[in-house]
Amino acid sequence: MLITGSLMVLVIVAKVTLKEYFAKHLFLAILAWLTFFTLMEMSIYLNVIKTILLSSPTAVLWKLQYHLDKGYLLINSAHSLQRIVFGFGLGIILAIPFGILFGFFNKLYEWISPLANFIRMVPPPAIMPFAIIAFGLGEIPKIFVITLGSFFPIFLATIRGVRETETIHREVIETMGGSNMDVLVHAVIPSAIPSIMTGIRIGFGIGWLVLISAELIGGDSGLGFMIQGARMRLDMATVFMGMGIICIFGVIIDFALKKMERYFTRRKRGGADYIYY
Amino acid sequence: MRAAINSSLVITFIVVGISFTSHIAYAGQETFDNLSAPVDTWKRPVERGLVSGATIQKIPPLNFILFMSVLLGGAIVAKKVFGKNFSQKAFIGLMAWIIFFLFWELAFHYRLLTTTLIAAPTDILWKFNFHIQQGYLQMHVIATLNRFFVAFAMAVILAIPFGIIAGISNKLYEWVAPSLNFLRMIPPPAILPFLIILFGIGEAPAIFVITLGAFFPIFISIIRGIHSTETSHCEVIETLGGSKIDVLVHAIFPSAIPALFTGLRLGFSVGWLVLISAEAVAIDRGVGFIVQSKFDAPLVFMGLVIICVIGLVIDFSLKWGERFFGSPNRETMAV
Structure with missing residues (x-):
């Protein structure tokens, strides 16, 4: 004080x-x-x-030191970060090529979009039980759910970006005798990048949310599991510490993604300043 | 004039939403009383389909396949006959769905998929029928809708005035923004354990966490909408001798309304996501709880389909509202 x-x-x-x-x-x-x-x-x-409902900052700091000393915090953060890296990475790797494919070929998108819209409305945590049955306990269901959560924002943003390609750019390349491949490389992808980066930031927000709820539901390690366990022991200080750590990691990664977005969109200003989850 | 009509429409929209909510809340309470659901829901035998209160015939898969094929043929014929009145988009959507279900069922019929992991459409329909007859599906759906609408209405009621205040006064915005930007990054499910200690297991933590999830997108959209008011509009009103309230009513509110609807849609999608995870962690009723019944694949899939359908219906109505009130040039970034 x-x-x-x-x-x-x-x-x-x-x-x-x-x-x-x-x-x-x-x-x-x-x-x-x-x-x-x-x-x-x-x-x-x-x-x-009462301290059972709220814990003081000093208690939280003390808990933080304790968890750092014992190494619990390190292990839990490492597990959470490992999951988000694999899940989110897989989401990006899958979403961008598929988004470009579906954005480029309109006919294909018309056939897929009704199904995709339907699947998009299923919140990823709802798929968690199915994922546990399908892939067993362990890392794979969590990574699957995070991938699913971060896939759709990136996928939809990519499609939007590809469709926003100016027709003139396309036509210029076609008039000069460029193939479809040339159009893709020189017109479509450069104009889709800002949109893709926005999608990646939103996708990270959702992936991070899904990671925490997946760990709350069916975790045996990770930051979400740490606060759930602390809740069961009525250990408010650890709950608050976990919330702070989750928040700080989220802010840091979001900041890094924002910087990346700035770098990639340096030639085309006016991206999203406010980002929703 | 137009501004007045628009604002009154928005107010009507919200009032109707709230009265609808209270109606649902009442109906939900009545259903609980009638059903007198057992407290220990994990052991509820009917949930697991162990007790056969009513024997309901399963739809024979072959009939389903035949029905779907006939539908497919019918859709194509209808397209040929009423070519002009049948929009291409609806046709493709219909066809995609029919083909999808047909192949899904056929895969089970030829034993390409097994029933342990994924359920066949006929199994899901059978489960659906069973649960409706038992009255459990109604109970879960009403519980979810009740919870969600109460929380969402609370988020809207809190977010609109606070958003307007924070949007109008720059001083307050500067004070609040940094802290809010930090707090916004805490995923709502992470606050759930704390709320469970605070309020106990039950409705309160779930409603609170959904409110929290839906609050920020709405709040930030309103601030953004107010900040995007064109300065020239405000200046025109001031030049013509309008008061601050005139500026508020005729320039700032109308330009904030489209953003409000965008915010409602974003808030809905986040709130819906949080709702499902909250029901999985903290609550023993609701569609999120149905989905938690592991090892009963048809039931899990039925829950998923119901979540999808409710989500789509609400999202569609909000999209309609957005299109009705929003300006056509506003880009929507729906998550």
């Missing part, structure tokens, strides 16, 4: 003295978080809220 309070004072002082070097957004963000943590700590300290 003392630390956060003094940090708050420090930040305000720094803001006042170094006015020009300190971005306003950053200042407000830090201040908002510090206020939040101070209030949380105070409410626990003054017994306004």
Whole structure:
């Protein structure tokens, strides 16, 4: 409490003295978080809220250190990240070629789209039980479900991107005697990339959500399993720690994807600034 | 004038939604009372199909195959006869579905697939019939709809005023945005364990978590819609001597409405996803719970089909609303 309070004072002082070097957004963000943590700590300290319902930031930090020392956190994060890398990677690898294929050949898409729309409406966690029966316990059903969750946003975004190709570009290449392959490489793929990158970011959001719920339902390791287990032991500090860690990983990966999106769309500004899950 | 009509339509839409919700909630409560469902649902024998309360004849697979073939032929003939009144898109959709089911059933008929993992369409239909006669399907569907509409209505009721406030006042937005962007990245299912401790197993954590899932897309869409108001419109009203409220009603709200509907659709898809995982973890009634009945493939598939159908119907009605209120040039990024 003392630390956060003094940090708050420090930040305000720094803001006042170094006015020009300190971005306003950053200042407000830090201040908002510090206020939040101070209030949380105070409410626990003054017994306004019971520790069984909410845990104080210091307890969370202590738990974090404990889990780091024992190595549980490392193992669980590693398992979760391994799953998201395989599942999400597989989703990307499958979705982009299929999206380009279906976007390029309209007839094919017309036949597939009614079925695809129907399957798209099944939330991936609902397929988890089926995946467990089909593939057994272990890594494969989780990876399958994450792949499924991240597949459709990327697939649909790719199709949209391919269809947004300007006809003029296509026609120019065809007039110059280019083959279908040339059209694909020089017109379709470059114009689809920004859309694909947006799809990848949305797909990651959904994949991350699905990963956590898959681990809650049928996990034996991972961050979702960690908080579910802590819930059963009424260990609120670990639940909060797990939530924080999940959040931080999500933010970091999303930030990296955002940077990647910026890099790939540097020639075509105006992508999505706000990203929904 | 148009703005007034639009806003009143939106308000009617929401009010009807809420009254519909309360009606469903009432009906759901009545069904629970009538059925007096056992508490220990995992051992509910009828769920597993172990008790044959009513013996329901299975549809013979050959009849199904024949029926589907006849439908296929009928669709083609209808297309030939009423060529102009039959849109190409509907025809292809119909054909794709019929062919899909036909091959699915045929694969079982020739034993290319086995029934342990995947169920044949006739098995699913049989299960469907059985559950409807037992009254369990109605109970699960009503429980899910009840839960979902309450949560979704709560999300809408919370998100609209907060979104408008945060969108209008830049000061508040600057304070709130960084924290919200961080909180938004917590997947709602991750909060579920905490909510289960807080509220206990039952309706409350599920409703809360669905509300949370549906809140952010709606909230952010409204902020985005308000920020996309053209400055010239506001300036015109101010120049002509309009007050701040005039600007709000005639410029800001109308431009936020299409975004609101986009947000509703996004919020629906996230909320629906969260609903299913919440029902799998925390609750013993609802379609998400049907799907959890492992090792009964026809039942699992029946649940999947029902989830799909309900999802499609709600998504379609929201899409209709979006098209009705939205401007045609707005791109929708539906997830």
